[in-house]
Structures are given as C-alpha cells and as structure tokens.
Amino acid sequence: APYVDAPRVVFRDFGPFRYAEVELMPLTLFVGRNSAGKSLILQMLWVLLTTSPVPPSPVPSAAGGRFSAAPGEVRAVHTSRFIEEVKEGRIDAELFRRAVLEALEPVGEVWRGLMEERIREVFLREPRELVRLGASEAMIEVRTSCGSYAIGIAAGGGVRVNLTPFYQSFAAMLEGVEISAVRPGVISLKWGERTRVTNVEGLDDMARIAGEIFGWYLADRCGGSPLIPLIPTGLILWAYLPDSRSGLMSVLQIYPGQQLRSVYSDFYELMKRMSPLIGRGISDVVGRISDFTKEFYVRNVDVDEAGRFYVEFLNGVRIPLGLAPSGVRESLLLALLLSLPGAPLYVLVEEPEAHLHPRAVVKLAELIAKAVNGGKRVVISTHSDFLLYKLNNLLMRSKAEKEGDAALSPNDVAVYLVKWVEDGSVVERLHVDEGGLHEEEFLEVTRELFEEESRLLDAVQKAAG
Template identity: 25%
Template sequence: MQLTMGNIGPIRTATVDLHPLNVLIGPNNSGKSIFATGMYAAWSRAAADYAVRRVRLGKHFSKIPDERAYEASAYVFEMLEEGRTPQVEEIPDVIKDIFTELLHEIMHLYSRGMVTEFERIFGMSLMELRRRQKRLTKGTISVRSWRPTWSIGFEISSRGVTVDVSPPPLSEVWPKAGTNSWKRIKRRTDHVQGLPRTYLLREMATEIARNCFNKIPYHTKYLPAARSGLLQSHKTLAASMVRRASMAGMEELKIPAMSGVVVDFLGELLELETRNSSNFTDEAAQLERDILSGTVRLEDDAFGYPEIIYTQGQGDYPLARTSSMISEIAPIVVYLRHILSRHDHLVIEEPEAHLHPASQTALARCICRLVNKGLRVSLTTHSEFFLQQLNNAIIASAIPEPEADEMGFDLGMRLPPSKVGAYLFEPTANGTEVHALEVSPDAGISQNSFSEVEEKLYGESVVLSRRLEEDK
C-alpha cells in the first residue's frame, strides 16, 4: 500500500509506503501529524467495508442468462467438490464481464467512502485541507495497492473533488481467493438447490470484492499526541455531554467540534472491555515492568463505566492523579492488552512524549517486538534516543545470531531493514517535502536532521570553552 499527498496542509509532496514499521522524522510543524492522520484515514477498513456492503449484486447478476449461470455454477461446484481451486480462465466470458463490472463499481464505492472517511478523520472538508500559500493550491491525495493493483486519486480544487479510479484486473483479484475462501463459499452454498445458481456467483462476487482490499489492515488505531490529557479528561467530557443530552429537543445542543482521530480515541476509551486480547499481553507487561514500575488495569465503576487504574506498591490511583509519563504509557498498555491484534495497524504520535531517555529506549525495544509479532506500527518522533534504539535493533539483525543474543538482541528484538520505512519531513519555502531515508543493515536509519543540531551545539560548546579559557 502507498499513500501520496500533494499540497495538503504544510506538505508540498509526500509519498509513504506501508511497511511493518513506518518512522516519520522531522521538525515541529512540518506536517508529520497531518500525514499520520492521512495514513489512518487511507488505511482504515471503514471505506472498504462500505464498498463491500453497498455493491448492488442483483443489478449485475440479473443480466446473466440462466444457462450461463448454470454453466459457471456447475463448474465451480465441481471444482469445490474435488477440492480444487476454480480458475478464472474456465469461467464463461459473460460471467467474467459481470465480475469486471463489479470491480469497477466496488472501487467507485470505495472512493466515495474514502472521501467521507478522510473528511471525518480530519474533521473538515477535503477542500479545507489544501495548502495555503499566496492562494489556495490544488491538492492531491492518492492511495495505491499492489497485488492486486489498483489506485484511487483525488484532485481537490475550488470547484470540488475530482476522483480518478483505476480498478484491479480480475486476473489479479481472483487468485487472492485462497483455499479458506473457497471453503467458505462452499459451506454457504451447499444447501442451495435449483437453477440458476446465481446465489453461488453472488457469494463469489462478495469474496472477490473483499480480496480487492486484502492489503488494508483489518483494524487501524490511532494514539494522538494529546492522549495523556484526553485520557485524564475523557470521563468528565462524556459525563458533561450525557448531562446535556436531557435538553436535546428543548434547546440547541452544542457539541464541540473534534477531529475523527480524537473522537475515535475517546470512543475506544468509552467502549473498553475488561477481557484481554491474547496477542500482546507479554509486551503490555513488559512496559509495566520497564517503564511504569506498576500495573494498569480496567475497573468498572458503579455504572459499568471502565476506569483505568494505575497500581503501585503504595496503592491504587486513577489516571487523573498520576504523572504525565504514566498517562502517556497507560493507553499503549491498554491498547496492547485489550484492543489490538496481530496484523492490525497502530499509529502513535510522539511515543517518546514525557518519557525519560531510558524509558524512551525501553518503549522503542517494545515496539521492535510488536512489529516482529505482526503488528504494523507507524509513528512520528523527534527523539534521537528513540531512533537510536531502533537503529541498534536494525544493526543487530545483521550480526550473527549467537553474538546478537549475547548482546541482549534476541530474535524478537532484531529488526531487518526490509521491515522499516523511514521518511524525513523537510520544510522548504514552498512547503514541506518528504524524502525516503535509507535504512541500511550497518547504520540503520540516517539521522542527518539530528546531526545538524548536534554539530551546532558542539560548535557552541567549543566557542564557549575557548572564551572561558581566554578569560582565565
């Protein structure tokens, strides 16, 4: 998957591929958070689910002659009964044409759902997202997929949004239906009798529609930079809105505008369940040991509302009475223990916020383990400590296994360069330009943006030291 933005917010041009770990680096106000929000919107499952639900199967399959429907259905059933995979080349051309039409409709529905999702996540219309210079520029957003190959492009101008859709070829989507998909289709259609068997063809069409989006993470979650404050205040905000709800219909009910990122984060907190996810409990416990020196748990209050409690040797504390460090790490622990699963995508803004350098490196090591266990992670960072720990994990992947183990880099900690995408957000007079950074096994991610600061500080130190020597 690939996301490209042009003339959006402060960004002049940016293209980022979806890696298991995506690292966005750059100075403040360079557009990293805006692009991270775009990643959350572009790789959200909502638009894809909307397309699969809304496709009008009946309209397309009513065009198929009965004999062709029977011919295709009989062939597919025969293949499924024999435990073989139906081949698209053996399907009648009229059926293939219908499936191709469906792919076009699905992708247009997907583009419509994506516009809605982008506007919901950003909390504004696409036209408001355009970069402002002397005048409003023409913005562009495009999302691409490979295997299957498709693209959706949006051109945003004062006249509105123009959409360009390039659907995937049927020959690429069909083979994505693996053994389990065909078994599912067979289970759903075993009881169907009579002719024509368009029911079977509809089941196949639904499966093919899902296959268009097999590269999109099943769930994408976002931890915003303001999570500590939101975590401490969300219960008060929810209570205030509930109290005001009794006046709905009698007076105007004003709700403060919030972006979809914040709304989704608050929604996750309000809907937390005390049951555990089994995928990342070890990593959640590791963060509690290495950083929190305590534990985080959910506890229902008198109304069944989930309260996040921090427990240390001295007692139990609601998050409103804890430090900002605990409020920053607690939501990550909660997400790992109760929300996230393998193959999900987690976007974290500034994971190093409010953390001591030792805690920053501990969190970076945990993220390496999460990536190796199947969680996709995208993050923005300003921290040289955090980035250096990621680099150590990348370099360790090139060291012989016994030596890496001795140095504390077991298999879960070693991060191959192929799993990492790093991008530098570089402000210019004409807007921020984003460049892909080299990720090498012998150096990790290039840190040129930090090196410039280091050199400047070193130069100042040398001048000051010389001045002190002269004054003596």
C-alpha cells in the same frame, strides 16, 4: 500474519507536498522539524486504513433492474442476461465475469462518498482545503501487490476515486474461476480450494455472489495487506494514538461525557473497544511491559467491569488512568497495544516519547521492536533523538547478536525525513542498514549545542583572566 507486501503511497499536491512517496514497512518512522507535514501524512494514512463499506458485503443491494449506489446507479445489463441464461440451465463464463464486475461497479461511488466524509471527520476541514496552494487537484495513489487505486481531491470541491487498476487485477483472477450449471437456477463456482453452490434468481443473488468472490480475492491475493479498499474494517484492527493523549485522558476523567471529534474520537472508541481484550489477558500483557512500567514505579494495571483502566503503584496506591502522572497517561495504552497479541494489526502514533524520561523512551523503543517482530505494523512520527538512537542500536544488534526479539532487521524499517523547502515540504528516505539509520537532523542540533557550549566556555575562561 505478516503482510505480503509493503504498500506504497504517493502524494501529489497534497497539503504542503508537491510530491511525496512513502513505503510502509513493518516499522515506518517520520522525523523532522515541527510543522513540516508529518502528522498530515499519518492522518491521511489513517483515513485510508479506516474508510470502508460496512460489513458483511461490500456490494450494494439491487432493485428495479439496477444496482443502486447513491447518488448514481448502474443498469445491470450483463447481470440480467446472465440470470436469464442460468434459469434456462445455460452458462456463459465470459458473461458471468462481466456480470460480477458490473455488480461491483457501484461500490466505487459508495466508497467515494465514504472517503469524502471520512476526510472531513479526521481533518475537520473540507477536502478541498487539503489541496496544495496553486494546484487544481491533490492525488493520493496507493500501490499494493494485489492492486492499485487513486483518490483525487479537487481544489474546487469534490472527491473522486479511480478503482480501475484494482478491478483489473481482480478481473484477471476471475479468469480462473470455474463455473458450471448444477440445474436450472443453480450454479457451482470453484477457485482453487474454494467451492460454492448457490441459487441465482435475481440481482440480489448476483450482488451477493460478486461480493463473495471478491472476498476470495482479497483473502487469497491480498494476504491481509493494509490500505486495500472495500475491506470491512473496524478501529479494533487499527489504532491511532494522536498527540496530547495525556491531556485527553485527564479531560475524559473529569468530563466523561465530553463530545470528541476527529482522531480524538477514534482514540476514545479504541479505548472502549480494546479494554475488554486487554482486560481478559491483562496479567500476561502487563508482564510483557514490566520493564517499561518500572520506569514509572507502576506495579500493576487492571481494567474494571466498566472497561476503565486503573494503575497501581509500588506504594500500593491505585488510581484511574486519567488521574495518573502525565507520562503514564501518555504512554501506557500504547505499551499495552504494542504488547497485545493480534489486534490491533497497525499502530499509528504521534510522538510516542511525549512526557517520557529518556530511560522510558529507551524501554519503549524495545517494545516497538518486539511488536514489529511479532507481526504488528507500526508507523511513528517523532522528534526524539533517544528513540532514534535506541532503534539504531537495535538495528546494529541484528548483525552483532543475531538473536533477541528486540533486534530489528533493516529490511523491516523505513525512516523518512520530512522537511521544508522553498515552496513546501519534501519527504526524503534515509538510508538504513545493519550499521543503523543515518539521520543527521538531530546530530546537527547536538553539534550546534556543543559548539555553543565551547564558545561560552572560552568566553568564561577569558572573562576569568
């Protein structure tokens, strides 16, 4: 289902960025020269997408009159009073709301610890190393239609989170939850069409109730929006395809037990988790990408019982994906994920054009557009002028032809130029409309090459007399 909003992420003093703001549209592209910070942004987005408490409940269990949250804890003052009143058959709606917020309070500390560890896992660095040189703290703020939150990374060490704005939005929702006493020790909850009758005997019950109501809020108000904290997630919902995929496939083929880290470990886990889903509908998925696979003379793709991918070429040769040509290793899984209905909902990919012939890049751009129109959200970093030119044509098609699942609406696309300035990097949003996207970076290089060619031709003609 389409997301209800396009989250905004603001980076302050993060990496080379003094300030950068991005809006995650259904298709978001980052372009620009090497080493400007595109991958850094994608990797931080990946951290935000995949940092979450373990399901089924985001609320820590309670013990000894407190809600535990290592290394801190919160005394359950309001909750204890509410439980005693319920046992007597009395209901105080305001006390109930305070008890729910009290039960959720420790989650921030749990999430902070998970965020700190996830940053280490993805970046293979201490969080403090991501703070811009000379700054005291990096800030990452996430703004969505159902709440905002912020993450601070101190240059001296440590990570903090501020969920207060997010909880304020949730607290407003709590005002609409109707609560009544069924009998002593049992309450009834109603919010819209949702109802619940439940026992309230101790802190664990209140932790469970708070988690369930919070789930109502996330499901109804957030509409599946990404980058929301505390939603139990898994790699099967989001996919990150890092650079060097071709080489990684070969390494995994030769050394199947190789220990991986960072986004490469996530990529390997993604392959293992997605292979059964792809395998069950492989014929349909392969059919959807046939125009793309023809560029590699690939006739078929299949998955064996162990979840390993195999590629069959037009001459009948069938080999493991890890032994296939570099372009196939680099792009086949991406094409399959883009064309698979449903999960993954978000696909982040670095340099999708790597190892591809320009015609294959053009076909891949069409798959990206179809995936976006089918409800997926795609975030890309690229250096490919062919990819941008084709996406440009697909934007123009939305006005010229109005039909076709590969046409792109400019309302669904954001393009950001990431570039070096004197004291770091900046992110500049480029104009996108029905006339296409307006990106001068690659055109400038084309002009320089043309001018160089003209000078050389003149020199050759003069030398020839």
